[in-house]
Amino acid sequence: MKIISTVALQPTHRSAIMAAAPGAELADRPCRTAEEVGELVGAGCDALLTFRVPGDLAARARVKWIQLLSAGADHVLGGPLKGSAIPITTASGIHATPIAEYTIGSMLAYAHRIHLAIRAQVRREWMRSGAFMAGVDDIRGQTLGIIGYGSIGRETARLAAAFGMKVIALKRNPADRVDGGWCPAGLGDPDGKIPARFFGPDDCEAILRESDYVSVTLPSTDHTRKFIGERELAAMKPGAYLVNIGRGEVIDERAMAAALSANKIGGAGLDVFEHEPLEASSPLWDLENVILTPHISGANRGYMDKACELFAENLKRFVANRPLLNLVDPALGY
Incomplete structure (x- = not known):
């Protein structure tokens, strides 16, 4: 051999x-x-x-x-x-452990406004206003919707549950809950027992309406490109935070940037983009409610x-x- x-x-x-x-x-x-x-x-x-x-x-x-x-x-x-x-x-x-930790870390950074504090640090600004502090929140008790319940989604669910979050999940076949792939002992959710509810591909708007945080872990296929578009983004809660670590093509980037700019959703943690490297002209670079990294969540x-x-x-x-x-x-x- x-x-x-x-x-x-x-x-x-x-x-x-x-x-x-x-x-x-x-x-x-x-x-x-x-x-x-x-x-x-x-x-x-x-x-x-x-x-x-x-x-x-x-x-x-x-x-x-x-x-x-x-x-x-x-x-x-x-x-x-x-x-x-x-x-x-x-x-x-x-990639389940590093990307799940990245996802939870991004959510915590947003909830506790660490991304804003870092920007203030660069400006040498002591940010301690009432408006800033009133925006800080816990993730405990919040609902996490996981779009794509593979190995990364399952480990994210395990960590989120440990933080006291309610987990709901969307997968291609909601009835098939067992993970048949590589799953080291003690990680993930091999039997699909963590989510309080499963949704199918036609229920994307429904899961988004219920979610305070959304983790997108979809692969890029003919079925998932632009899976989340203008209509789906409009279904999200106004303060919801979206994390995409799957593929940039699964979200309509132009529609997402518009929703973020208009504060129709709370924010986004983005590690993947439709075109990489992300173009210097992209409005995503300048949005304060965006935490942006260069496709490194699995490193x-x-x-x-x-x-x-x-x-x-x-x-x-x-x-x-x-x-x-x-x-x-x-x-x-x-």
Whole structure:
């Protein structure tokens, strides 16, 4: 068996991979472009661990299985592997802890007006006005609506419940509540027991009407692009706070900016955007009720440790011809 990783592996990563597939040939080299990936893969391999996939991979190389290092697969399904029969698995689940913590952190920053205090600090302004202090709130007792109840949404729900929030959730199939993907012990909501109520895709406005905070964790697919538009934003509570860590394309950015500018919703914590990097001309940069970060919510020092733990588990399954975790359904786009 030949295994190729397009990121450099640490000794502990190599040991975990080799323990999962004893006797395998393992090659790893950091590849910063799709062309470099193509050069490393050469004629092919049994398993490929990678972020990037060259456009001609399916045509020129024999690859039996691709383990992506990203939670999403839209960047390969819409291009390099469109129509390909190569099994693809994602790294869904390894981002659950950092992104759930980011989401809760963004909500806490908004509730306690930390984002405004930081801006005042830059201006050397001692902000202690009655209006400022009257706007500070608790998240305890508030309702969190989670749009997309995958691994990240489930871990966000677990943390939110610990803060005393009421959790409601929207998912493609509300009746299917079990998480069949990668879920380390003690994390998330594997059995779907935390939400007080589940909503389906046609109930987006309904869940938004009930939510004080909204966490959007949807992937980018043909079914989710512009899932939240002008009509959905109009259904939100005037003081509601929206966090998007899924994909920028799932929210109509122009409509969201207009709603934020007019204070029709309270604020937004945005880590993803329709076009990245976010254009300097975007009005989102200047809005005081927006907390903006450059697509970093999933970053953490242990990223590759978690990724290789998942890869090793899937490698064991691959060797034993058992079902793989996080297998992408091309028809659904994730």
